[in-house]
Amino acid sequence: MAYNVASLTRLCEQFESLPGIGKKTAQRLALYVISQPKQKAKDFSDAILNAADSIKRCAVCQNLTDSELCPVCANPTRNKSIICVVCDPRDVIAFERLNEFDGVYHVLHGLISPMDRVGPDDLTIKELLKRLDGSVKEVIMATNPTVEGEATAMYISKLIKPLGIKVSRLAYGIPVGGNLEYADDVTLFRALEGRNEM
Numbered sequence: 141m142a143y144n145v146a147s148l149t150r151l152c153e154q155f156e157s158l159p160g161i162g163k164k165t166a167q168r169l170a171l172y173v174i175s176q177p178k179q180k181a182k183d184f185s186d187a188i189l190n191a192a193d194s195i196k197r198c199a200v201c202q203n204l205t206d207s208e209l210c211p212v213c214a215n216p217t218r219n220k221s222i223i224c225v226v227c228d229p230r231d232v233i234a235f236e237r238l239n240e241f242d243g244v245y246h247v248l249h250g251l252i253s254p255m256d257r258v259g260p261d262d263l264t265i266k267e268l269l270k271r272l273d274g275s276v277k278e279v280i281m282a283t284n285p286t287v288e289g290e291a292t293a294m295y296i297s298k299l300i301k302p303l304g305i306k307v308s309r310l311a312y313g314i315p316v317g318g319n320l321e322y323a324d325d326v327t328l329f330r331a332l333e334g335r336n337e338m
Contacts, residue, residue: 151170155169197247200244202264202267203229218244219242219244220275221276225296226245228250229247231282243280246264248265248292251289263292269299279297279308280308281307311331312330313330
C-alpha cells in the first residue's frame with residue numbers, strides 16, 4: 141500500500157496468507173470488511189473464531205465436524221462395508237454433491253510426498269487400518285491421479301490387500317467434451333483400463 145495504516149496492513153497480510161489470495165485480492169477483501177457495519181465485521185470474526193474452536197476431526201473417518209461423529213458416520217443408513225479413501229475434506233464434499241455414493245469415507249489429510257517431507261506417519265493411515273474389521277468388504281482409493289496420489293494409493297493398498305479386503309481404484313479417463321488427441325498417455329491408459337461394458 142502507498143501509505144501505512146498498521147491495522148489495515150495487518151488485515152491485508154492475513155488475507156494474503158490464505159491460499160490463492162494475492163496482494164490485490166487481499167487488499168480488496170480487507171477494504172470490503174472494514175467498509176461494512178461494525179456488527180457485520182464482528183459477526184465475520186466470530187464465525188472464524190467459532191469454526192476454529194468447534195471444528196475437529198471425526199472420531200471415525202477423520203473428516204471435519206463439529207460433533208464427535210461427522211454426519212456421514214452418524215448416518216445409520218450409510219453402507220459401512222465400503223470405505224472411500226480421499227485426500228482431504230474437499231473430496232468428500234465433491235462425492236457428496238454427486239449423491240450417488242452410499243458408503244463412508246476416510247480422509248487422509250494429505251498425500252505421501254517425500255519432496256514435501258510428508259510420510260505415511262503424517263497421514264491418517266493408522267486410523268484407517270484400525271477401521272478394517274470384518275465388516276469392511278471394499279476400500280476405494282480415490283486419491284488424485286498425480287505421482288503423490290498414485291504412490292499413496294499403492295502404499296495403502298499394499299497394507300490392505302493381505303487382510304483379504306478388496307481394494308479398488310477410481311477409473312480416470314477422458315473428461316466429457318475432451319478430445320483424445322489432447323489427452324496425455326496416463327489419462328488415455330486410465331480411460332482404456334477403466335472402460336465399462338456397453
